[in-house]
Amino acid sequence: MNTALFDCKATIIMHGIMFLRKTNRVGCRVENIGFLSDTTQKFPVERGEFNKLNNGHKGFFRQLLGDYRVITDNHDLVKYNNDWFGYVKGCSQIVLKPKTTEEVSQILSFCNENRLAICLQGGNTDVVGASVPVFDEIVVSTELMNEIIDLDENSGVIICQAGCVLENIDKKLEGSGLMVPLDLGAKGSCHIGGNVATNAGGLRLLRYGNLHGNVLGLEVVKANGEVIDCLSTLKKDNTGFHLKHLFIGSEGTLGFITKVSLQCPPRARSINVAFLGLQNFDKVLKTFRKAKEDLCEILSAFEVIDSTSMEFAKETVGITSPIGDYPYYLLIETxxxxxEHDADKLYKFLDLVLVKHLALNGTLATEPAKVNAIWAIREKIPEGFKHSSVLCYDFSLPLSKYFDLVEDMRNHMGSLAKKVFGFGHLGDGNLHLQIEVNEMSKEVRDHVEPNVFERVKQMNGSISAEHGMGFLKANYLSFANPPSKVEMMRNLKSMLDPKGILNPYKVFPWTYS
Known part of the structure; x- marks a missing residue:
């Protein structure tokens, strides 16, 4: 998703949280610019027992990195203190930009010894407040850790530093006929290290799976500065525990990912997209099952959009369906x-679903420009958020109950909502639920949460599909997981980061005062 989709006129609440302009508990004044606001005034979270940055600390960092890689100017600090959507704002006084693993090791070792909290930051495209400070944590950015170290064209394995931009890696692979097995709207700015740290999903998880299956190895620096070398390039390696999996999806709370070894599949030579209109969700599910049967080896994406989403997009950004109005729409990519083979299979599939009345209408695109035009229908829906007041949620649900949640929330919201709509990655059960309201208020927020989370849990779903827990959902960790699982997470955190300096206030519950 592109940041240009959002401007300062929008009123957006992420996960039911409304933000106001105030001053935080450590004396950090917030500028009244767009969404900028002080996290600690919206959330009554207490600052941990960390030391505050002093001139001696700054001197160490400047000696290590040089002046130009130590950022302390207030104007330059703004972008590092604010998340991608402007929902949360910290007040870090310093940003460090290491280039090597050795520099990261020295930074973490020093911060651990001096009990200085750290906020790990990549491209800062996170949407749950995981990549920005909550208080005055030191921001350690991977912006300059952007070297592609090695590419083995035979095995299809690339090794790169954590700060490599996802799109740049894909461009590097293009000449070798390979591709990154991850596609995100933020690919032009997100970093691979952040993708791994959040176990990013994306548009084509149905075809290529999540990063747990594609990351072959990692290099990670522990809180005390110790470097853990798990940078394997082998698909098979059963010599002990698969430690890399601890750090995939840990959102920077267990270690600092510095290098990534990634398995890259062959780049597709043909891409086709179908856009269908359907009568009801039962036929959506039947079409999905049929697509998996008939298009199995070439099916790469299966997106669903309800009619209310299309109505919202038409009203806000002028997007219209190329096939008319229907209760549900499917975007199917092969x-x-x-x-010739792929187009023929898709044509036959479309003929079948139309003859069987699973779909009422449809269109097919095989040329790149037309393929991109159809994808734009799905990708531009969030652009409408800047024109309205919308609460945004991200869930995984059993497919049989996928749109039940949308209908439940429509009934639950009643007159408090203008629209409740859903779209998302049906291929992996990921629903993006949106609630458009006339005006944001505490009444609205309290009416939505925790009701929506409770309903998801009743449906045996997940309250976070691909966005992680970060700061905004951290207080629901114990709600979403059994006590034994949370206790094991806490034990791992205590073992790997006993002083709690790595990304504090993220993932693990913080208590309301």
Missing amino acids: SGSNP
Whole structure:
């Protein structure tokens, strides 16, 4: 998702939280610029028992990195203190920009010894407040850790530093006929280290799986500065515990990812997209099952959009359906190596679903420009958020109950909502639920949460599909997981980061005062 989709006129609440302009508990004044506001005034979270930055600390960092890689100017600090959407704002007084693992090691060792809290930051495209400070944590940015170290074209494995931008890695792979097995709207700015730290999902998880299956190895620096070398390039390695999996999805709370070894599949030679209109959700599910049967080896994406989402997009950004109005829409993508074969299979599939009345209408695109035009229908829906007041949620749900939640929330919200709508990655059960309201208020927020989370739990779903817990959902960790699981997470955190300096206030519950 592109940051240009959002401007300072929008009123957006992420996970039911409304933000106001105030001053925080450590004396950090917030500028009244767009969404900028002070996190600690919206959330009554107490600052941990960390030391505050002093001139001696700054001197160490400047000696290590040089003046130009130590940022302390207030104007330059703004972008590092604010999340991608402007929902949360910290007040860090310093940003460090290491280039090497050795520098990261020295930074973490020093901060651990001096009990200085650290906020790990990549491209800062996170949407749950995981990549920005809550108080005055030291921001350690991977912006300059952007070297592609090695590419083995035979095995399809690339090794790179954590700060490499996702799109840049994909461009590097293009000449070798390979691709990154991850596609995100933020690919032009997100970093691979952040993708791994959040176990990012994306548009084509149905085809390529999540990063747990594609990351072959990691290099990670522990809180005390110790470097853990798990940077394997092998698909098979059963010599003990698979430690890399501890850090995938840990959102920077267990260690600082510095290098990534990634398995990259062959780049598709043909990409085709179908856009269908359907009568009801039962036929959506039948079409999905049929697509998996008939398009199995080339099916790469299966997105669903309800009619209310399309109505919202039409009203806000002028997007219209190319096939008319229907209760549900499907965007189906295939990708393969033989254009004629792939197009023929998709044509036959479309004929079948139309003859069987699973779909009422549809269109097919095989040329790149037309493929991109159809994808734009799905990708531009969030652009409408800047024109309205919307609460945004991200859930995983059993497919049989996928849109039940949307209907439940429509009934639950009643007159408090203008629209309740859903779209998302049906192929992996990921629903993006949106609630448009006339005006944001505490009444609205309290009416939505925790009701929506409780309903998701009753449906045996997950309250966070691909966005993680970060800061905004951290207080629901114990709600979403059994006590034994949370206790094991706490034990791992205590073992790897006993002083709690790595990304404090993130993932693990913080208590309301």
